[in-house]
Amino acid sequence: MDKVQKPELICPAGTPASLRTAVDGGADAIYCGFVGSTNARNFPGLNFSLDEMAKSVLYAHDRGAKLLCAINSFPTAGRTDIWKKAIDDAISIGVDAVIIADIGMADYMSKKHPNARIHLSVQAGASSAESINFYCERFDIKRVVLPRILTVGEIKKVHDAIDCEIEAFIFGNIGMMAEGRCSLTNYVTGKSTNMDGVCSPANFVHYEEDIDNNLTTRLGEFAIDCIACGQSAGYPTICKGRYNADHRDAYYAFEEPISLNLTHLLPDLIKAGVSALKIEGRQRSKSYIRSVVSSFRNAIDGYARGETPDISDLLALTEGHKQTEGAFKSKIWR
Amino acid sequence: MNKAKLNIGPNLFNWQPEKWRDFYFEVADVAPIDKVFLGEVICSKRAPLFYGEFDKVVDRLEKAGKQVVFSTLAEVTSNVDRRLMEKQANDKNFFIEVNDIAALFFLKDKKHSIGSYVNCYNEDALEFFAKNGATNICLNPEMPKSGIEALNKTAKQLDVELEVQIFGRIGLALSARCYHARAHDRVKDTCKFICDIDEDGMDLTTLEGQKFLTINGIQTMSYTYLNLVNEMSELQKIGINNFRLSPHSSGTIKASKVFRSLLDGEIDEKEASAMLDEQDLGAPYSNGFYHGIAGYEWRV
Numbered sequence: 001m002d003k004v005q006k007p008e009l010i011c012p013a014g015t016p017a018s019l020r021t022a023v024d025g026g027a028d029a030i031y032c033g034f035v036g037s038t039n040a041r042n043f044p045g046l047n048f049s050l051d052e053m054a055k056s057v058l059y060a061h062d063r064g065a066k067l068l069c070a071i072n073s074f075p076t077a078g079r080t081d082i083w084k085k086a087i088d089d090a091i092s093i094g095v096d097a098v099i100i101a102d103i104g105m106a107d108y109m110s111k112k113h114p115n116a117r118i119h120l121s122v123q124a125g126a127s128s129a130e131s132i133n134f135y136c137e138r139f140d141i142k143r144v145v146l147p148r149i150l151t152v153g154e155i156k157k158v159h160d161a162i163d164c165e166i167e168a169f170i171f172g173n174i175g176m177m178a179e180g181r182c183s184l185t186n187y188v189t190g191k192s193t194n195m196d197g198v199c200s201p202a203n204f205v206h207y208e209e210d211i212d213n214n215l216t217t218r219l220g221e222f223a224i225d226c227i228a229c230g231q232s233a234g235y236p237t238i239c240k241g242r243y244n245a246d247h248r249d250a251y252y253a254f255e256e257p258i259s260l261n262l263t264h265l266l267p268d269l270i271k272a273g274v275s276a277l278k279i280e281g282r283q284r285s286k287s288y289i290r291s292v293v294s295s296f297r298n299a300i301d302g303y304a305r306g307e308t309p310d311i312s313d314l315l316a317l318t319e320g321h322k323q324t325e326g327a328f329k330s331k332i333w334r
Numbered sequence: 335m336n337k338a339k340l341n342i343g344p345n346l347f348n349w350q351p352e353k354w355r356d357f358y359f360e361v362a363d364v365a366p367i368d369k370v371f372l373g374e375v376i377c378s379k380r381a382p383l384f385y386g387e388f389d390k391v392v393d394r395l396e397k398a399g400k401q402v403v404f405s406t407l408a409e410v411t412s413n414v415d416r417r418l419m420e421k422q423a424n425d426k427n428f429f430i431e432v433n434d435i436a437a438l439f440f441l442k443d444k445k446h447s448i449g450s451y452v453n454c455y456n457e458d459a460l461e462f463f464a465k466n467g468a469t470n471i472c473l474n475p476e477m478p479k480s481g482i483e484a485l486n487k488t489a490k491q492l493d494v495e496l497e498v499q500i501f502g503r504i505g506l507a508l509s510a511r512c513y514h515a516r517a518h519d520r521v522k523d524t525c526k527f528i529c530d531i532d533e534d535g536m537d538l539t540t541l542e543g544q545k546f547l548t549i550n551g552i553q554t555m556s557y558t559y560l561n562l563v564n565e566m567s568e569l570q571k572i573g574i575n576n577f578r579l580s581p582h583s584s585g586t587i588k589a590s591k592v593f594r595s596l597l598d599g600e601i602d603e604k605e606a607s608a609m610l611d612e613q614d615l616g617a618p619y620s621n622g623f624y625h626g627i628a629g630y631e632w633r634v
Binding site: 074075076077078079080101102103104105107108124125126127128129130131133134135137138147149150154157176177178180181182183184186187188189190192194195216220221222223224225226238239241242243244245246247248250251253254255327331332333334 | 408409410411412413415416419420434435436438439440451453454455456457458459460461462463466474475476480481483484485488504506507508509510511512513515516517518521522523536537538539540541542543544546547549554556622623626627628629630
């Protein structure tokens, strides 16, 4: 491909050790969140204390990388002080941008910290040029993380019609529902994805094996899938389960247990004007982060030099797993 | 105190145009409803289907003294969506209910409502919307009592009216993919409007046979019907004066009469609840979200 503007590689970190791994592996920026409900990956054992975040900012900056702080769940009424303090804390320790989903918090941050960079979280669900431009006009957002529901062609059109940078997911778990607009977990568990930052929380997950070794995966009261003896069972996420409808049995009503891999579409995304390519997975291990980051680093650098890099490493990473190019490749996915 | 208003939210399903028209004619003629939300919220492909009947319906509703509000699309991605959104939001004849932030881009300073598909979970969000021209906000049905109470304090100060859904299936998620089309081995672009065979959505059961969810095109809904009949006096004490019924192919108008009688003090909650129990909607009621527990649960 022709030489193009090289996009940033944005990598996840659930712990300070993962962050160091991602920085050392060649990430241009790392995204991570504080412990607690202020971020959309509020899992036990994950995320950063203020002190850890402050040290991580220094570690990243010393090595020429940026730190993006995700404060991207939706504060419930009466509790916004916690989110505002998180925003103030993040700014005070020098993070490079705060990733925000809630319109009230975007309003707060743009007024209180007018010189700081706001990135609009994927959780804000801004999927059209009009929506993005509204956020740009009102809060001067500098970058939007696009929902995983647009084709590359649509991303190009959005790029040409908006006043901020685009960040797009390229690799990792893919939820089937529009981000920031899903109450399925709350319907089943009483814990809200938007308000509590959880999706299929582990303390509601059960695996039950019958005498024939069939394994039923369950979230709360509801069976999400049943896997015959010997096959591997996926984590019970509602939108990756199998269900019956009147006219058909045991089908993946939303999507199969599958992950997103846009390796083959990287050149097209770069040409569409995407400024930053994002890897999902703040819950992932250090070794996973190490191999994914270094593989994408090589691929992006290769494409940016106008070469066609060897991407067999990246494909090997997901070998044996089902993967998809999701909505990005064509409208047929919809 | 203002008299409590009973409203009918936008029809979320793909009904035949005649069914759609006749439903609203009946609302106009016999339902004790104050405000009616019209317009396609779920799928831009469906919108032209009932437009032939639109003017007649608006005319009949307005002559019957109902306020008509135009509800916009909840998800905007394709160019068709964007054009429809622009057309909806720029419609000079109607008060607009916003279901995606894209509509705010077009509305500029025009007064409007915020619908339940736009996230408004806290006082800061509410204040932003109010200052941006919102006069009414319909809360997301996953909001618990404590949240409704806290938000209503701010809403009062800002002269914004909050609305709460009290009846009908709950919209739980939106997607870019059409799950109705997928269930019939089609995709959104080649769907041939297969969603029209399910007037209240397509039920999904678990592999163990437990009723679970309902598919409505790109929307995933609860299998249960939300019913806050036993929470009505508490909601009124909190200060909520706008109540929304989400329409279904049957039972909606009867439910509106029961809720109106309850609001007018002609019957009590126990009687109202018994009258709603008499209706066979084919699915159980739920009120879990309000009580801060799993949404499908029913707490008496």
